Amino acid sequence: MLNPHKIREDFPILKRKVNGYPLIYFDNAATSQKPKEVIEAIKDFYENHNANVHRAIHTLSQEASELYECAHEEVAKFINARGMEETVFVRGTTEAINLVAYAWALHNLDKNDEVVVSLMEHHSNIVPWETISRINGFKIRYVNVKSDGTLDYQSLENLLSKKTKIVCLSHVSNVTGIVNDIKKVAKLAHEKEALLLVDGAQSVPHIPVDVKELDADFLAFSGHKMLGPTGIGVLYGKKEILEKMEPFQGGGEMIREVSFDTKKERCAIAWNVLPWKFEAGTPNVAGGIGLMAAVRYLKRLGMENVKAHEEALTKYAMSHMQKCCKKVEIYGTKDTSIKCGIIPFGIEGLSSHDVALFLDNYGIMVRSGYHCAQPLHEVFRLNSSARASFYIYNTREEIDRFGEVLREIEQF
């Protein structure tokens, strides 16, 4: 098991106070805090190795390139990809999904095709598909979600057909924390010769993820939710699929050759090898190096331990919240064996924003609103929800304090 008290020593921000109270950070599904190791890795890069990558033969550029490539390899190992050719660095999950929508769907789908998406998705796994469907006319079929927030697998099976070309599904819901059975969905999708894109923004930071075991064709995730810096994320894709895809953006880095044909008065372009074909322009080198440090930190803790710690905290928090405050309602399933450390809740008579501001007054940070998942809130018939989400540095003592404040809010 993890020792969160020891882990907290690595996170400088956790020493600060908010409104005179010790910071309790329960908004980890939005972004995680950063350990000294990650902050130092970024600082060390800028202080000692900063140069552009893959462009020059001087020492600094070689050092920067080596570090950046090493970061790809480290991330590839973390999710058990075949190698760095399968790990494209992007800005985050949103850009990763957009990359697939624009570089694969735009070129391969037409009005006779269908894309299957679930109603529990974050807007970033809905809007790119809706946008491309307005261009080339494919149909989007939405998988239902049951009243407890779990995916309706029967609805998914009913929607799949030979017309289905890709299934886009979150591994873990960013609202309820429910873990979807990706292996099962991959099998169903592949039986229809459809691809599977997994939004791993809430799974990769919190549970062991093995892309070979899941058999996902694409996996998108963000560095900043897993102790890394903002502005860096990953698109994993099976090599054979990425190789057949057109580039997402054009520019430097993603080409091997651009030669001007004087007869045709056109440039002949040859794409670079993977993953650089999808990393146009100067990449976020420092971000990649920060992500590598974050991955190393998580590997040292062990992802099974991370998962067990969050599961225990969630179980404790759900029971404690209801014990402390009779007016609290927890949305979605209470079965912690199929949940990550996310608890969506409401308090009778108060809006989610009231709850968040009340908690903020005591230094407790939770999210309020739709959490960029309005369709799921519509399934729950909610205008919004408050959300507490945990990570490796959260403790039972923090949950006890959270309970005390909920008890106080009940008096209102």
Next chain:
Amino acid sequence: MVTIDDYVARTEGTCGKEKDVIVIFKYDKKDEVAKRILAKSTLKKWIGGIIFELAFKDYSFRFYGSGKAIFRDLKDKEELNSLLTELLLT
């Protein structure tokens, strides 16, 4: 001349169907803001210096001791500005 910008650090509009506007007052002005707002409004409910449910004319809103307020069902920014002007400057 004093304006509402001297008191307001930022405003956040919520997305979706709930049209709440959250006003974050400047930290060093929060006590003065609290004094002015509480003097102008009718106190309906409160919990010890933390959350105040207030009414002013036809508006109902909540003010927090941390220097934040939630206003509901305002048409636009102009309506917010005119409400804040009445609460803070007149």
